[in-house]
Amino acid sequence: MSHLVDDIKREFSKSENALVKIILTNTAVFLVLLLAKIILTLSQASGIYAWVLQQLQLPADLSVLAVKPWTIITYFFTHEDIFHILFNMLFLYWFGRLIDEYLGAKRVVALYMLGGVTGGLVYIVIYNLLPYFQNHIQGSGMLGASAAAFSVAVGASTLLPNYTFNLIFLGPIRIKFIALFYIILSLAQTIGPNAGGNLAHLGGALIGFIFIKMLQNGTDLGRPIYAAMDFYSNLFKKKPTMKVTYRQKQVHRTPNVYAETSASPSVEAPNQGEIDHILDKIGKSGYESLTKEEKQKLFKASQQK
Template sequence: MDQAAGGSPQGGAQSLPVCYRHADRETGIRCTRCERPICPECMVSASVGFQCPDCVRGGSGTGHAPDASRPRTLAGGTVTADPRLLTKILIGINVAVFIAVHAWPSLLDDLFLLGVWPPAPYTPTEGVAEGEWYRLVTSMFTHNEIWHIGFNMLSLWWLGGPLEEALGRARYLAVYFVSGLAGSALAYLLASPTTATLGASGAIFGLFGATAVLMRRLNYDMRPIIALLVINLIFTFSPGFNISWQAHIGGLVAGVVTGYAMVHAPRRRRALVQYGTCALVLAVVVALTLLRTAQLT
């Protein structure tokens, strides 16, 4: 929850900014869309932080308005009528693939992440090492067990919706895919090349990381998200669960890195820093994939 810090009287060295609508009221709260200071009377509660009346009405305001004609999210994205649209689409894709896999079981063999098959001394015929790089992506949307997809989709809905609203669609999608690919790359690099890996967990752990960064940026209580993350990490490293810890850690690290770039990028070079960071993480993904492929071929 946002905390209003105390300060010295207006005009002092430690004075707080004043509300953009009430010049006589100091405040430590800012609109999560346009970042203008707002007092308790002006703030409107939203799923992520508080917003000013102008942004809630969809207007740009005057004076300290954002540099775009339309209200912007905290990360600079465009505010949309349905802030959970991409989250719904991602869930829909995962569910559609799950249904397809159970309707045509042989399809599963072509979708999960696999380094190389069969193992030496036989001639390999399939796997990422054999040029099937698409598996790094398809494995992110593939589930075989009902409990697996159920848990992942609940997590995606719970984490993805607020994060999509806070970042905007394009930036949210970038964090999701970069995190998922980072998880796939680390699993490909460190796991046995004949181990089949599948699931959206790498991307979802990326959302965990980005959400933690966002909550820290908004001065929210970090204990709930940290507790939930610790519980998930305990399950990740517990024996007997057959969980790809490599995908979880790879996604988590990528989510923290890209999430930090999204919410802390300076305004003047916001897009450059945000998407440039995503490009650098993707470059690391490509490098790790090439390195592992060289080891296996």
């Protein structure tokens, strides 16, 4: 057990490991809730579990949301059903690793957070504005990272539409078709018991598309999230020790190592020869054969067009 805890701590200590951290956080919340449900149900205190769940799920009722504003964040880290979290985390991992390789770990977090928040806002708006949903607003709530995962998936599909996944029984399929399939599936389920949730998925998908298109045009919607991440990191970072040299009567501080290593090294814009070499390599061996630096150079080249 101690080895498992040490492994988790080691994963969280890595600065460029955002995707794994998101998946581990979702998994930890799911396991804690599952254990709590078992214990409280056997103790005939299931009402306590229901209360805990209400503190995490996103309510559709604005009067309830007003006293639980944190749920716009907590809902997309919370799952109850094993197949729900399994699908979301697999979906997130498959597409999230592409964003991580091409755009860096912080962009994965930005797409996940923006997709989750946007999906939540879409859910709230439709339940309060559309007559079909207004009749069901009382007691309605949403859980799950589907909108956030859709944002990452559509973001990756917008960035690399012709990248292929090898699916069992189906063979290689371009990721733009996989994302399109799930978007159509969500559209088909917009009338039904989970209609609000499926519309929230589409909200996450839309922000994923907009995020990448604006990034390619030089505008990064994730800047406020990066600032919040840096603030959070600095809040829990140990202050540098002070070394005093009395002979020189000067105070020296140790360098801020975290600031130097937290950001990935900048990649210079490639020249035409480098671009041709990368494209030849893709033609011979596919996207998977590129190094992380080559992928980032390819993305920089696409921004210059």
